[in-house]
Amino acid sequence: MKVGFLFNHDALHQIRHTAPVIAEIVRFPGVQAVVLTSSPEQEAHVRALLGPAAEQVHFVRLRIGRLAEALDRTLRFVAPFRRVATLRENLPAFAALDVLVVPETTSLLLRDRFGLTGPRFVWIPHGAGDRSVGFRPVMRGFDLVLLSGAKVRDRMLAAGLIKLENHAIIGYPKFDTIDEAPPTRLFANDRPTVLYNPHFDPKLSSWYTMGKDVLAWFAQQSRVNLIVAPHVMLAKRRLHASVEHRIVHWRRDIERQYRDLPHIHVDMGSEASVDMTYTRAADIYLGDASSQIYEWIARPRPAIFLNAAGVAWAADPDFAHWRLGEVIDEVAALPAALDGAVTDPDRHRAAQEAAFAATFSRTDQPASRRAAAAIVERFGAA
Template structure:
C-alpha cells in the first residue's frame, strides 16, 4: 500500500460484510470508467474479501488493487470475544499512514471523520456512501457534514439531510442504492429452503437492542410457527446481534426446542445479506431495519412490524418505513397480523410510494451514478 498517492482513490471495506454489498460495485465501476486515478480496495476480514473477489470476477475484473489487512494478533485466538470480525478501529492506526496522501477515501461508516481527525488526515477528500436506506435519526446525523461529499440513495434522504442536518445541497448527490445493483448481478439460483411450497415468513430483527424486537418477540414468533406448520419461518437476525452478544449480554440460543421442519434459524449466515432470504420469502417480519426497502424493491409483499418498545411512531420520521405494513404492539395481536399477511398485501400502494421516495431508479444503475459523480467531483476540486 506504500504507493497510495494523490492519483489514488481508496475504497474502505473494514466494517462488517453488511457494508460490502453497498460499496463494491461503485468501486469497481469507478475503476472501469476511468484511468485517471488508481483504484484501491482495502478489506478488513476474509468474509469481506470473499464478496469482493467474487464480485470482481463476475464484473469482468476491472483494473484495481486489492489488499486484505491481516487480523490483529489477539483475533487469531479462537472465538476471541466471540466476534465475527475485528472492529474497524483496530485497523485505522495501520492504514492511516498509507491513505493520508490519497486523492479520496470512500467509506460507508459514519465514524470515518472521527479517525481522520484522530490521525490528522487532511489531504484526501472523504466521501460517504449510505449502507442502506434507514430513516432513523442516525442516518441524518449533523456530523455527516464532516464528510466532503455524500452519495445518498433518494430524494427522501436528500431533503431530510438538508432540513434536519443542515447539509448544503452542493455537498451531496442522489445515486440510488448500489446494493440493488449487486443483487441483480450476483443473485444465483434460488435454493430450496423448505421441502414444501407453503408461505414463508422472514423474521429479520435489528441488531440494536434498544430498537430490536428480538428480546421480547423472538419466543412468541418461534412458538407461533412451531404450532402453525402450514407456514415456514426464516429466523435470521441481523448478524451484528451475534457479533455483539457478549456486549449486550443476550444469549443467542434459539435452536432448541425450535427444531421443526418449517423453521430455519440462521444467526450469522450470509444468506440474509446476499438477498437469498428476501427472494425466498412471502412475508417480512421486522422492526427498524432498512431491509424493508430491499424487500419492497425486489417485489412488493406484505410486511409486519413489531413495536416492541411501544413507540408513538405515527408522527416520528424515524419510523417512516412502518407505513409499508401492519404495526403490532401487543403480542396478543401477533397471530391475526401474521394470518392476515399470509393472504393479502393491503399496503402495496404505500410500499410503492415509499420506494419512490427512498431510492432513485432510472435508466442508469446506482453504481454507475456513484462512479461518475465521484470522478466528476474529483475533477472539479
C-alpha cells in the same frame, strides 16, 4: 487520482453497498482504484463481486499489532475495537489516497481523531432506513455524500447534515449486485413463508423481549414456514449496547429445538442473509427497525412490525417504514396479523410503491455507474 474503498467491519453486509462502484470507477482514465480490507473474507467477497474487474484493482490488507489483536479477542463481542485499531495502525495506507469511499461513518476518525489530512471522504450509506442513527451530526464531516433517493436527501437537508453542493443522488448500488433469477426455494411445501428480520438495536429490536415467543408460536403451528434471519450484527456480538438509548441487552442462542424443525430455517449471518436471498424468497415480512424493509418492498408484499418498545411511532420519522404494514404490540396479535396478510396481501401496496419510489432513484444507468461518475466529477482525475 487514487480512490480507495475501505471495508473494515466485523461482518460482510456493508460490502455490496460500495463494491459495485469499484468496477465502474476503473473505467475512467487517470483513476486508480485501491481496495483496503481488514480480513481475508472481505477481500474474497469483494473479488467475487468484481469478477474480471478485480485485475484492475490494487488490494491492500490492513493489519493490526499483537497488542491490538489480544485486546480484540477480549472486546470483539461487545465493542468495535478492531475497526478503530485498524484505522489508527494503518495511517500511511490511507495517507497515500486522494479519495476514500466508505459505507459507514467510523472512518472519519482518520481525520477527526488521528489527524489525517490527505484524502477527501465519500460516504455511501449502507442502507436507506429511517432510524435516527442514520441522521447524526457526524455526517457533516464528509466531502461528498452519495444517496439512494429523495427521501433520505430531503431529511438530511432539513437537518443540515448535507449541503446542496456536497451530495448527489445516485440510487442504490447494492441492487446492481442482485441476481434477477427466480428466488431460491427454501422449503419443500407450498405454504406461505414469513421472514423474521429483527434488528440488533437493544431498544428497538423485538428479538430480546419477543423473539423467544415468536419462535415458540411458529414452532407449534403448521400454516406457514419461517425464515429467521436477523441483522447480521445480532449474531456477531453477545452484548448489544446503545449509547443513544442508554440500554443494554444480552443475546441468547436459538434453542436446538427450533433449528431442527422442517418448517423453520435459521440463518445467523451467512451470505444469504445479506444478498437479498430471503427478502426475495419470502411472502410476508416480520420485523422491527431494520432497513431491509426497503429492500423488501422492491416487490410489494405484506409486512408486520413488532413494536417491542411500545413506541409512539405514528408521527415519528424514525418509524416511517411502519406505515408500510401492520404494527402490533404483542406476539398474541401475530396470528390475526398473519391472517390479514394472507387474505389481503395488497392492503399496503400503494404505500409501499410510493415509499420505494421516494427511497430509491432508478434510471437507465446503474447506481454504481452514477456513483463513480459523481466521484470523478467532484474530485477530478489526473
